[in-house]
Amino acid sequence: MIDQLQALGFTGLNKLAALGRSFIMLFHSLCYFPNPRVGFPLLIKQLHFVGVLSLIIIVVSGLFIGMVLSLQGYTILVDYGSEQAVGQMVALSLVRELSPVVAGLLFAGRAGSALTAEIGLMKATEQLSSMEMIGVDPLRRIVAPRFWAGFISLPLLSMIFSVVGIWGGLLVGVDWLGIYEGSFWANMQAAVDFRIDVLNGIIKAIVFGYVVTWIAVFQGYDCIPTSEGISQATTKTVVYSSLSILGVDFLLTALMFGDL
């Protein structure tokens, strides 16, 4: 019994210490943004790696999710003769919920895990230590550009997800199932509010980008520098990011739309 209590306390203290370290890392990498001459090319490189290379998975998923939403929505709404509302339904569910959440989950799997593995391997091969000994802070050189790249990329990817998803919905709803195109767009325009829906969706994506990248770079930076440690860190990144996205999404939804 005492042993179990002790183990519980030990685990709790370890988790708290890790949380503390992650805040210190966040503080250092955000406070010391590299100077523009050095930092900008690094940021562009990471934006390409984290953002541009995630485009394909985001576009393909967005297209299929939009198509499925439209098909499911049609089969239900047609019973009530209100299939014109499909456009509105597709747009609202994408912009408010699915784009930030699904793009965030895909981003955690595609870019987050890669960030963790990359930084973890750099640690295991002493590249981070050697950088420190050369007199360059790895938090500025390695962590900060990756952090900012994730932070900038996810909101943009989420917006692209919405646009492609709506186009997918249009393909199925209008071109295949024959909903009148005028009412598809008109209902969407009338129902989607820029501030309440679009802006809140973007805010969600910004928060998710922040959470996923923070978890990913911290897990890489703090991992045990062995092959087993890196594999654990990569798994943790995907699991923690996914759970955080879902949890934070509920919280944000309650705050944003709870009183509507």
Added chain:
Amino acid sequence: MDSLDDYIIEIEGMTFSRGERAIFDNISLRIPQGKVTAIMGPSGTGKTTLLKLIGGQIRPDSGCIRVEGLDIPKLNRGELFEIRSRMGMLFQSGALFSDLSVFENVAFPLRVHTQLPEDMIRDLVFMKLQSVGLRGAVELMPSELSGGMARRVALARAIALDPDILMYDEPFTGQDPIAMGVLVKLIKTLNKTLGHTSIVVSHDIQETLSIADYIYLVADGHVVAQGTTQELLAETSPKVKQFMQGLPDGPVPFHFDAPDYLQDMLGGEQ
């Protein structure tokens, strides 16, 4: 080496422990300027940890570590990175940046710490690579190098800024005899021509003795012996003799701490 000014690094009463285990217990040592000083000892005595303590990557529990008169554990982050630009360290694995070519690896410290024009950086990189005999490998990526070559490129990178202190972490481990000979020659000639202070952490006795001016033998958190090669070879204490002659058993036992063998074998279940 009579006046204090001749020592570039001074460690006094330093204690460092990891968890319950004390790696260094009130250890004191001084590294003379411009010489090759070797720190030797069995595996696991914290030789690499000592280099990390000197570089300020970890902090001691107590005691002071002075490098060029500055107390390393008391420096803030900015000052620490400033003084590190005057130190070079050769890691056991080389630790080259795997996403940069050999050229860019050697140019890295020059690019971040100086404002030199591109053609001058190119000349400097070629000079440093020439001194380690790898100018021909300038276009290669680290993954295309052998272990010995990677270590030599890392050495070129470590001397890129002409540091005052150069630390070698196990430079000979896992090298074939030719690569080992090359490294021994390089450490010696670089120290002579560039005039920096070299600290070699190693347990390869023959190679280290052939280049070291002064040797510290570290074991169980203490300095167990120190002196020149001749002095250490003449040492009669059993611990020093065991290490210097590579005897399998002695004060450092062959067996890791364990309960009685017979009892363990006959005792059955735990």
